[in-house]
Amino acid sequence: MFTALLKKDLLIELRSKEIVISMASFGVSVILLYSFSFNESPKTFSIFASGLLWMVFLFISVLGLHRSFSLEKEFDAIGLVLSAPVNRSLIFLSKWVSGFLFLLMAQIIIVPLFWLFLALDIPSQIGLWLLVFIMADLGIAAVGSLVAGITLRARMSEVLLPILLFPLVSPLLIAAVKSTDALMVGLPFEEWKVWGAIIFTFVIAFSVTGVLIFDYVSEE
Amino acid sequence: MLEIQNLSKSFFMRPVLKDLSLRAKDGEIVGIVGANGAGKTTLLRTLARISACDSGDAFLDGNSLIKGSHKNRENVLFISHHPNLYPVLTGEENLRLTARLYGHPKSADEITEALERVGLSRYRWDPIRNYSRGMLQRLGLAKTIIVPWKLLLLDEPTTGLDEDGSQLLENFLHRWQEEDRSMMIVSHDMSWLKRYCTVIYSLSDGVLNKESQS
């Protein structure tokens, strides 16, 4: 059932391509603007780089999540999933994983360009670096899917989503920025493991909450 | 057997369904008439658990549809006047998804056959966004072929159908009538309901009243 739901999200995206394309193109244009605004001093820029990068990711996830959930409202399509004998936790899990995958795909386009445009050094611990991205994306997608579910049928959902999401996601943002920063400078894991722990806690806390509580969120 | 027990639901604190109860034996076709906004659609959406209710429950063969496990709805199919399908996907993909979600995956041939029976096989590879209102209604009927239901919830099934489509719907309804299958049909058209239903209730002010029984 979970795979059917996940496949559905991916198939819709494969057909329409609207989510990843809009996330990626928005992200790339922001990065272009960054390089216009900061090209005076690339050295100074590298100090802020990871913070600015994660801000872009946060903005594009709002874009993607909102789109992914509004697709469910067209033709009242979500009625099919809700009336089918499907556990609501699985609906959350499928939205979580697809949201994560969309964000990751957009990042695959954005991140190399970010490094290229702004002439940054490539971090040495590339595996760990990828792991930070994956874990933090999972966290954003988990809390994002939960909040997108809450705001799904609200008026002004496109405004409510970021207003609710940004404060909630702030600890994850701090931890992701700090870890990315540490990796760019090449600090050993020992020195920033507390950030890793916060990202991990965040992912666990919100995915478990989502699984437990989505039943109450999804119904009209 | 379908049994609705003390179902209540309000919108904006205004009660739409008031302590509503109903019993229907297997094979009965229950018709529900009512004016616009009387809560007919809400009743069906609540039974299909698209809408949450405030209190009460409904049972199909003793299994709770509202408070119980979601699995209990595996034999309940809801055809609303919304398509309840994904506009970007094709007719075929939508039906395949529906079958999988109800736990009865269907082969491509079975799905093509279902589409053929509702006269949509030519359009099976078109995204349903391009379908007309009547075609979407037909696609809804195709759901009844691929999901093995014991209780069908039909919301205003006649709206938007052309003459051929209406004929198709009549054929389906006649067959189900002969096969003694359980249904609950909502409509504002009393005379139309009388042709199929074994019992008709009217819904007004959130209360059901028995209108006629054949």
Add this chain to the structure above:
Amino acid sequence: MNSFNSKRIPNIMAVIIIIMLGAGLKIVVDYSLTVDKEAGYLWAQKIFYYHVPSAWTAFLGYFIVMIAGVQFLRTGNRKWDQIGVASAEFGTFFCLLVLITGPIWGQAAWGQPWTWEPRLLTTLILFLLYIGYFMLRQFGGHYERVARNSAVLGIIAFLDVPIVYLSLKFWSADTQAHPQLGMSEQSSLVLNVFFFNLATFTLLFIYMVWYRIHILKLKQKQLELTHGL
């Protein structure tokens, strides 16, 4: 909770709270001690007799929102939603007091109104989140769905608090330290004044929430009458 209609108990309570607020102010201004040696026993430090009880009351409010949220989802009883909204509103009110009194102290002690101090920042984040909560209640659609969704939001908001606080604590480890003194190190006079004000604020909070629930119930009754029930 019995009704506000018999005015006796609420009125007595209101009078007690007013007397306690007045007495508290007199005690804090004239008799209380300043405690922070490092800050040089600033008189402005007395604002902590209001700042800290406000913060505790705000968190009490948000804690109640979470409990009411869990209860509402479990029972579906409208009473729990009313308790949740009322607590959210006055939790946010006390949150605002924290955000106002904090910078006043900051200006006096450090010469700058805002520092990136984890507890103040956690309060700000919660405050922003609850602005979103009220927006959700405003724009969320029909009451029944709003009640369910805001219950869920109240729960996840409170779950987020420890993670927010911890991350900010590590994040601002090198920024200005907040006066953080152990309760046990304080003289009993300081503690007595502090707990007196805490009691006053908690009573005030209970009174406000109680009154708000009374109004919400009246609104509901009015609605029922207009629908002719």
